[in-house]
Amino acid sequence: MSGASTPAIALLIGHKVGHRVHSYDHDPRSESFGTEAADALSVRLGVVPDQILKTLVIKCADNSLAVAVLPVTTTLSPKKAASALGTRKISMADRLEAERTTGYVLGGISPLGQKRSLATVVDESALQWDRVLCSGGRRGLEIELDPRDLVRLARAVTAPVATR
Template sequence: MARAATPAITALLAAEVPHEVLQYEHDPRNESFGEEAVEELAAIEGVAPEQVFKTLVVAVPDGLAVAVLPVPAKLSLKAVAAALGVPKATMADRAAAERSTGYVIGGISPFGQRKALPTVVDASALHWDKVLCSAGKRGWDVAVHPQDLIRLTNAVVADIRA
């Protein structure tokens, strides 16, 4: 088998999860990675902004965790903490997020992370037949069935939008 382009794609192939890799031209000057993905992927027929999900790393008392939610939504740290059964959550330090996941900010995928982290997927994912999230590289997204996202990341499903 040929080597996949990213650890996220490797993980999807290994788990035999049906997926589609979507690529767009990432502007290196753009730091609004989620918004860029929404704008670029909206050009693909039928992709709604709420269907494109961002992967955020949060700090919890015993380490790090992952929150996956629609790009247009704001994250409720209180809701993430409740879903994970911890007293509090804060946004993780950029360096800690990159070191733990093995990905750079703007390319953090919920799949194929260096260390599997507790994950919460926003309940709105269940409204779609497919959701898009980072494929592990800026400018690369992967479309998967929400149940595959939840299963492969062992995620808890909760409403984590503010």
């Protein structure tokens, strides 16, 4: 894949951040986009599913939106995420609101290159890897990059927000 085909990829290119773009055939019947990405890419790329991250758009107590990025093999701890983001509580954002705010469709929401910059928390486990994969901004498109670059470009905080 060449060029900046999504805002996330354009951001990486604009900041001259080393990355690789990977695609896979997205099944429109898939109900778990993260599991689909892990199944499609982990063996092919020689990564463990914990290196593949999902992006969740969440609503904070003040009705603002934020983003949580965590391994596809885990679930979000609402209490830990709220604490990391400095809010009392969180809930999952409405699909349409998440899509409208980020500029991406559900299942293809990237933590990078969003239409509106949102407060972001990345699970600290991502930092144990030399490379992670996150959505490239489209279903079936993943970006491989250094997790420290992900944190820096997303202007994220890191915290233990994932649970098994």
